[in-house]
Amino acid sequence: MAKSNLLKIMAITATITLVGCASKTATDAGEGATSTEAAATATEVVEAAAPVVTEMASAETVASVTEEAAPAVEAAPEATESFILQFKAPEKPAYSEPAVVRPMVNVVYFDFDKAGINPEFRKLLDQHGDYLATTPGAKVILAGHADERGTREYNLALGERRAYAVYAYLKLRGVAPDQMEMVSYGEEMPVSVGKSEADYAKNRRVEFKYQ
Amino acid sequence: MKDRIKIIVGIVLGMMVSAYVQAEFKFIITRGYDQPTTVAVVPFCWQGNQVMPENVAHVIAADLSRTGQYQPLSDENMLSQPCRHDQVYFRDWKLLQQDYLIIGDIAFEQVSQKYQITYRLYDVVRETNIYAAQVSGTRDQVRDLAHLISDGVYQKLAGIRGVFSTKIAYVTLNTENAAPNYRIEVSDADGYRPIELYRSPNAIISLAWSADGRKLAFTHFDNDGRTSIKVVDRISKAVESLPSFPGINSAAAFSPDGKNIAFVNSKTGNADIYLMNLQTKAVKQLTNHWSIDTEPSWSPDGKQLLFTSERGGRPQIYQLWLDTGRVERLTFEGIYNARGHYSSDGKYVIMVHQSTQSFHIAALDVETRQLRILTETELDESPSLAPNGTMLVYGTQDDGRGVLAWASVDGELASIMPSETGHVREPAWSPYLQ
Missing domain, CATH: 2.120.10.30 (TolB, C-terminal domain)
Known part of the structure; x- marks a missing residue:
């Protein structure tokens, strides 16, 4: 129940974001945004919307929408290589807010056979990082997943490597290691059981499971 | 009379069970050998008044068939159904272009309460009995016995140990x-x-x-x-x-x-x-x-x-x-x-x-x-x-x-x-x- 509410909010947020942005993007993702189909569709919208947020961080509409989710709005760090160890921790926000809200979106996606953080998800990870860093009592399980191609054991290791990439990123953001636990489900828990690249893309992910 | 009804009910039940099981485990061979060896596995004779828990010959035929190297003959195409050595007429099997023939006889030993299966493997072309053996086991083991026979036959025909009992x-x-x-x-x-x-x-x-x-x-x-x-x-x-x-x-x-x-x-x-x-x-x-x-x-x-x-x-x-x-x-x-x-x-x-x-x-x-x-x-x-x-x-x-x-x-x-x-x-x- 809680999950479906969350997804609704995600979908709505994404729709607002898209409407506020360039019309071309809104049209591209329009099908997904208006569809009332469950989980997978909503997730897809978020995926499509995310890069727009990053690129147009200065646009008023985006800023106002994003602020609802997390007050720590700032320009996303420049896209460099996706190898996590090369990242520098983005600077902390100059101003302080009374409380950092936990982001609504609890999943980030990865490329095939890759465990590097896609630049488009840095903003979301920053929001989770800030929430965890300012809420020392919060604990999260970072659950890595892979798509079904390849062997189950390799995918188990690959899922863990993705969880580790998120863990390392959040650690740089100031999250205490004992707030995070990494697990991997490999290819065992797909969210989309289809055989298309779009299905596979939804399954290559790390989920935040707050305890 | 009562006994006969029991037997008939038993047969019908047995048929239902085997039909169900066969639907569950249906192998489909999608690619096979060009010229599989032909082998006729004649239904094994059984004189007892209890219904056999398995059709032993069918289990053996299915075992051999799954290797792709052997093509069993269906029962209805058999011209005769011998189960003892003196009943075998090679002419029948040559007509049907069979390379090999397997026959068998099942007996029940009252003392040990075990089924004893005697089987023979024939080379039809050379008209010789190339192998004969006996296996025995309890009622629960009849299917194991069938797989053991498949292993014995496969060892003789292919020269390799069979894996039908694995x-x-x-x-x-x-x-x-x-x-x-x-x-x-x-x-x-x-x-x-x-x-x-x-x-x-x-x-x-x-x-x-x-x-x-x-x-x-x-x-x-x-x-x-x-x-x-x-x-x-x-x-x-x-x-x-x-x-x-x-x-x-x-x-x-x-x-x-x-x-x-x-x-x-x-x-x-x-x-x-x-x-x-x-x-x-x-x-x-x-x-x-x-x-x-x-x-x-x-x-x-x-x-x-x-x-x-x-x-x-x-x-x-x-x-x-x-x-x-x-x-x-x-x-x-x-x-x-x-x-x-x-x-x-x-x-x-x-x-x-x-x-x-x-x-x-x-x-x-x-x-x-x-x-x-x-x-x-x-x-x-x-x-x-x-x-x-x-x-x-x-x-x-x-x-x-x-x-x-x-x-x-x-x-x-x-x-x-x-x-x-x-x-x-x-x-x-x-x-x-x-």
Whole structure:
């Protein structure tokens, strides 16, 4: 129940974001945004919307929408290589807010056979990082997943490597290691059981499971 | 009169049961040998007044048929149905172009309460009885007796030990109910008589037999996704949990001497291969590399381990010498090679192989380093060799369902067993059993 509410909010947020942005993007993702189909569709919208947020961080509409989710709005760090160890921790926000809200979106996606953080998800990870860093009592399980191609054991290791990439990123953001636990489900828990690249893309992910 | 009704009811029930079971385990041969050897398995004679629990001749015919090397003759095409040596007329079988003939006679011994099956194998062309033997067992073992006869016949005809009496372990996932339900089952090599060994609402992967066929190791996920290795006894169904360490605990493989288990752990932040002494539970790290190292598998002599590593950029199969620690890359063909397993003679390695798009099962000749692709299905995984090295079972997908499929190592035969409900995956072929 809680999950479906969350997804609704995600979908709505994404729709607002898209409407506020360039019309071309809104049209591209329009099908997904208006569809009332469950989980997978909503997730897809978020995926499509995310890069727009990053690129147009200065646009008023985006800023106002994003602020609802997390007050720590700032320009996303420049896209460099996706190898996590090369990242520098983005600077902390100059101003302080009374409380950092936990982001609504609890999943980030990865490329095939890759465990590097896609630049488009840095903003979301920053929001989770800030929430965890300012809420020392919060604990999260970072659950890595892979798509079904390849062997189950390799995918188990690959899922863990993705969880580790998120863990390392959040650690740089100031999250205490004992707030995070990494697990991997490999290819065992797909969210989309289809055989298309779009299905596979939804399954290559790390989920935040707050305890 | 009463007895006769009982018998008739028994026959009808027996027919219903066998029809049901056959629907469950329907092998479809999708690719076969050009000229299979023809063999007639005549229904075995039975004088008793009890209904036989199995049609022994049909079980044997199905066993031989599944190898793809033999083509049994259907009962209705037989001109005669002899069951004793003096009833055999070779002319009948030559007319039907049969290469071989199998006849049998079943007797029941009151004293031991055992069924005794005497069978004979004939070379029709040479008109000779080339083999005769007797097997016996209890009513519950009649199907085992049929498989034993298949083994005896196959040994005589093909010159190789048969694997009809071996077992296959696999994981089923029932998706019909709201809550997922994973089960480890062990069935006869033909898919019949499945026995449940373990059940869990969470995922189970990576089944591995002990060399004596008594135990199965597997990876179990807990509710939060943490993995651990468990070992289940095939007979008593007792489950032992091996010590767990932070990170992944998976991909267990029993050493040939049964003393150690090779497995994968990632407590260092990255998947590496470890060794655990099953007696003392002492653990030793075998690989230490920043890349993913996984899927350890023993050479038949226990001196080397195959493993999958992406230390070269993509997943490939490597070999580790346990005495010196030397590591050698085995596969160079294709963009993805994983889950390597040695054949029991050590002459080739089977693996999951991706050359362009699809994942197939392939065999690498260790001597010549030549790679042959054995399957035409897609998304193939978890290959497991029969102990005689002629066939392998693997997991693939059919219409969105996980199913088991078989391929001969010579690449000639391919068959698949469609699943009626849920998924069947992670097959592991047992060693020879006592």
